[in-house]
Amino acid sequence: MSAGERLVPVVDRAICSGAGMCAVYAPGTFELDGEARATIIDPQGDGPDDIAAAVEACPTGALRLVPVATTQEEL
Amino acid sequence: MNIATDPDGPTEAERFAELYDVEKHAVGNDGILVEDPYPDFARLREEAPVHEGKVSDLLGAPINPSMRPDVPHYSLFSFEACNTALRENETFSSAYYVGQGTKMFGRGILEMVGDEHRRYRALVQGAFTPSRASWWIDKWIAALVDEAVSGFEDRGRAELNSELCARIPIQTITGSFGLNRQEALDYRERMNGGAGGDDGGAAFGAALLQRVIDARRQQPEDDVITMLVESELDENGVRHLLTDEEILGFARLIVVAGSGTTWRQLGILLTVLLRQPELIDAMRDDRTLVRRAIEEVMRWECTDPIFRRLVTKDVELCGTKIPAGSVVEVNLGAANRDPERWDDPDRFDPSRPPKAHLGFAGGPHICLGMHVARAEMQVALNAVLDRLPGLRFDDAAAPTRIVGLEHRGPTRLDVVFS
Numbered sequence: 001m002s003a004g005e006r007l008v009p010v011v012d013r014a015i016c017s018g019a020g021m022c023a024v025y026a027p028g029t030f031e032l033d034g035e036a037r038a039t040i041i042d043p044q045g046d047g048p049d050d051i052a053a054a055v056e057a058c059p060t061g062a063l064r065l066v067p068v069a070t071t072q073e074e075l
Numbered sequence: 076m077n078i079a080t081d082p083d084g085p086t087e088a089e090r091f092a093e094l095y096d097v098e099k100h101a102v103g104n105d106g107i108l109v110e111d112p113y114p115d116f117a118r119l120r121e122e123a124p125v126h127e128g129k130v131s132d133l134l135g136a137p138i139n140p141s142m143r144p145d146v147p148h149y150s151l152f153s154f155e156a157c158n159t160a161l162r163e164n165e166t167f168s169s170a171y172y173v174g175q176g177t178k179m180f181g182r183g184i185l186e187m188v189g190d191e192h193r194r195y196r197a198l199v200q201g202a203f204t205p206s207r208a209s210w211w212i213d214k215w216i217a218a219l220v221d222e223a224v225s226g227f228e229d230r231g232r233a234e235l236n237s238e239l240c241a242r243i244p245i246q247t248i249t250g251s252f253g254l255n256r257q258e259a260l261d262y263r264e265r266m267n268g269g270a271g272g273d274d275g276g277a278a279f280g281a282a283l284l285q286r287v288i289d290a291r292r293q294q295p296e297d298d299v300i301t302m303l304v305e306s307e308l309d310e311n312g313v314r315h316l317l318t319d320e321e322i323l324g325f326a327r328l329i330v331v332a333g334s335g336t337t338w339r340q341l342g343i344l345l346t347v348l349l350r351q352p353e354l355i356d357a358m359r360d361d362r363t364l365v366r367r368a369i370e371e372v373m374r375w376e377c378t379d380p381i382f383r384r385l386v387t388k389d390v391e392l393c394g395t396k397i398p399a400g401s402v403v404e405v406n407l408g409a410a411n412r413d414p415e416r417w418d419d420p421d422r423f424d425p426s427r428p429p430k431a432h433l434g435f436a437g438g439p440h441i442c443l444g445m446h447v448a449r450a451e452m453q454v455a456l457n458a459v460l461d462r463l464p465g466l467r468f469d470d471a472a473a474p475t476r477i478v479g480l481e482h483r484g485p486t487r488l489d490v491v492f493s
Contacts, residue, residue, distance in 0.1 A: 017193060018200040019441050024370070024449075025429050032204040036197065049428060057431030059162070059441040 007065040008043040009051055015062035022063060025054035038062065087256070088237070094263050095241035095338060097484040109134065109480045113421060116152060116409035124153035125395035130381055130404050131480060149386075149397050150404045154433070156393045157410035160384055160403055161438035164188055167384035167403055169440055179275035179331065183324030184443070192439060198306040198317070199325055202299050203443050208450040214297070215247045216454045224458050228492075232469060235488035239459075240341040243451050248333030248444075251299050252326055253287035259334070266331055280327045288322055300326065329444065337448040339378040339484030341455055346475050346485045347372060347423050348456075349468050354425065359460050367425040369452050373411075373434025375423045380408030381481050382436055407433040408483075465493035 009029065018036030022029070028045030030038050038058075046054075055063040085093065115134050119126060126133055129148045151157045160167040165188060172186040184196050201207070223242045227233040249259035262283060265276030287300050295301045303322045307314040317325075348355050348368065358364045386401040397403065410433045412420035417427070435442035442448070459466060468475065472489030 017196060017439060018204060020203075020205045020446055021431065021441070023205040024446075025431070027205070032206050034201075036200040036204050053429050053431060059437050060439055061162070 004070050005067040006070050007048070007051075008068050009040060009055055010064050010066055011038045011040060012062045012064070013037050015060050016058075017060045017062070019059050021057040021059060022054040025057055026050045030054060087260070090260050090264075091241050092234075092237040094260060094267060095237055097236065097339060097342070097482075098478060098486050100267070100479070100482060100484075110476055110478055112408065112480060113412060116406065116412065117421075119150075120152035120409050120413065123395070124151065124156040124393040125397070126150045126152065127395075130406055134480070147398065147401045148404060149392075149395070149401055150406055151392070152406050152409040152413075153393060154410040154413040154416045157405045157407060157433055158437055159392060160405050161382075161433065161436055161440070164192070164384075164439050166387055166390055167405075168387045169384065170387070171383045171385035171402060176328075179277050180328040181277070181281075181320060181324035183321075183328050185328055185440075194308065194310075195321075195325075196439075196443070198308065199299075199303070199329070199443065202302055203446060205446045208446050211247065211251070211447050212450050212454055215250050216243065216451055219243050219246045219250075220454045220458045224462050228462050231493070232489070232491045235345055235459075235490055236342050236485060237487075239455060240345070240488070241338045243341070243455055244337040244448075245334035247447065247451060248330055252284065252330055253291070253296070253298055253300050254283055254330075258283050262330070263334060266335065276331070277327065280330065281323050284323055284326045284330075285319065288319055288326075299329070332442075333444050333447065335482075336378055337444075337451050339482065340372070340448065341452050342485040342488060343376050343378060343477060343483070344369065344372045344452055344456065345459070345488055346477060347375065349466070349475070349488075349490065351423070352467060355460070355466060358456075362457065362460075364425055365453055365456050365460075366449075367427075367429070368456070369449055370429060370432070370434075371423060371425045371427060374417070374432035375411070376477065376483065377407055377411065377434040378483050379481065380483065381406055405436075407436060463490075463492040466490055467492070 016037045018032055020032050022038050023031060026046040029040060029042055029051055031041045033039045052065065055065055112134060119133055127147065127149055130150045133150055151160055168188050169186055170188060176185045184192055187195055220243055223239050227238050233239070245259050245263060246256060254262070261270070262276050262280050264270045265279045288304060291301045291304045295305065300322070303317055303325055306317050308317060354368070358368065382405045384403050384405060386397050386399055386403060388399045390397050414420050416430070435445040467490065469489040469491045472487070475485045475488055477483055477485050
């Protein structure tokens with residue numbers, strides 16, 4: 001990750017099984033929707049360490065952290 | 076709670092004490108009463124992440140009669156080895172449970188793999204998400220905890236294993252499946268192999284639950300069987316309702332798992348807190364520690380530390396070659412104290428930074444009921460903190476020991492409070 005970027009979580013809904021580990025470690029960021037699939041309610045809803053713990057904890061590997069530019073211009 | 080029973084028969088309290096005897100259960104299932112296997116786990120993990128042989132053999136414990144004596148066994152001790160085996164479910168297959176699991180529960184998610192497992196588990200996952208925890212608490216857990224604590228809070232002393240820990244999980248799960256309390260204990264007795272339950276209560280549970288399935292097909296209610304009755308399975312684009320047999324496969328597995336695990340886990344949680352009373356004091360003032368203590372106890376000492384998988388192809392795991400057809404024993408207890416992943420891993424410390432553990436296992440088969448278990452422990456612990464001031468071990472009673480190998484838990488929890 002270079003300067004001017006930050007990591008945000010993304011969910012692969014095709015892989016998500018709805019186990020809900022993400023919502024244990026980062027409940028401000030992830031929630032399970034009506035189909036029992038993880039959705040992101042706020043990409044910065046928890047501290048970076050908690051979000052990283054949630055991504056690592058996903059039992060089916062449905063979560064990733066991807067770098068995005070921090071300013072609108074860079075997007 | 077009064078229920079119709081034989082007036083000469085045992086009381087409900089006596090039945091709980093009898094059916095939820097950790098020591099007897101451990102002896103019956105394991106043949107062994109290991110008190111602290113963790114020093115041996117540490118030694119073995121230091122030697123190698125993967126060992127040939129069963130965990131019980133490696134501990135030098137009296138032999139746990141193997142379900143598959145004819146095949147080679149390997150035991151996994153590091154976090155990496157255990158996590159890999161649980162995640163790579165096609166190679167380290169849950170088909171291990173075909174046969175023995177089928178006999179107790181019927182064909183179900185425990186023994187399924189890959190896409191089939193995914194489709195079937197999705198049918199019930201919605202009832203067990205973190206967002207559903209409030210349904211479980213409001214509809215079942217809060218009232219059950221209140222009732223259990225009310226039963227002894229004026230007495231100044233209690234045996235928390237049978238008077239609290241044993242009651243909450245079985246009454247929560249059987250209530251949510253439409254069974255009454257006496258039926259729940261009758262079923263439990265057969266799961267333990269009593270009352271002619273040679274099949275682990277499979278036939279008895281099927282008869283009880285079939286009655287509920289029939290009733291819910293006529294008249295839906297706000298419970299788990301109704302959800303299963305209304306579920307549709309998508310098979311290659313063709314949707315069909317679950318058959319009674321499929322519903323029984325889910326229901327028996329969930330009732331058995333839900334009534335026999337959190338009981339001991341809550342006991343372990345209370346035991347470790349009673350051994351460090353300063354944590355109880357800190358927790359009374361800062362309830363955010365309750366959730367952290369629950370995650371930490373799952374890491375520090377999970378009640379069912381050993382799960383098995385069948386190896387479907389020749390594979391190398393953490394440097395050890397394992398031939399197809401072998402059984403691996405995934406030692407969650409050893410993995411959860413791997414010093415590569417946690418500093419000072421033998422210390423119970425709720426202030427650790429949160430990090431995924433394998434206390435509820437992992438991979439696609441991670442415990443379905445884990446958020447209900449968390450909710451049960453959370454409500455029970457909060458009630459203990461609120462309503463039992465000055466809680467401590469009863470010095471007049473024998474010291475509480477955590478025992479067992481495959482099903483660990485405290486022997487008794489004799490406590491006093493002011």
